[in-house]
Amino acid sequence: MEKSKHEKKRVAAELCSCMDDENSTLHLEFTMPGVKKKDIDLKLNNDSFRLRAERGDVEYVSTGSFCCPVEIKSTEANYENGLLLLKIPLKDPWKDSHKVSIH
Template sequence: MAKTAKSELPEVLPEVCVDHDKEKYHIEIELPGVKKEDIDLEVGEDSLCLRAPKEDAVYSACYSLAHSVDTGDVSARFDNGLLTVKAAFKHPIKVGVKIPIE
């Protein structure tokens, strides 16, 4: 197989476990072989995207979140190859109101 002039690492999907309680998401993402400073993590109201290179590949993924989150209340911790993200749900300002029909 011929080598191309530009060498790119293959992209792989990391193993992910998503759980939640009444207040927030608890997301665990396995990133073995990655350094904390190399993780690029972004959370939007309805998405979580990450990119994390390691020696022989790049972990890359974007996930849609079923419930909107408060982007100001998100925390992340990386320990021994496991990225743990906690994201609080965005509470709706107003609940639907029943409208009488004339």
């Protein structure tokens, strides 16, 4: 299939992923040189993410799953100089637990 002149070339956004020292926050760092903040589309679900960002004829893309349960509504995102930094708090595994009565 021939590519039209208007199609963007898809490129993987380089990703570095790590936990903080307290194992309470997941850090995702995406490298996307030349992208403007207004051209970034980031979506999070409880178990995964999708990233799309456009720069001229290039579209940076990335999808992935989280290693552990996360608190997506408390996510912090900052973009500067081609680097998108996400801080995603990990969910307390006991937060929604149910105490069982023992008879």
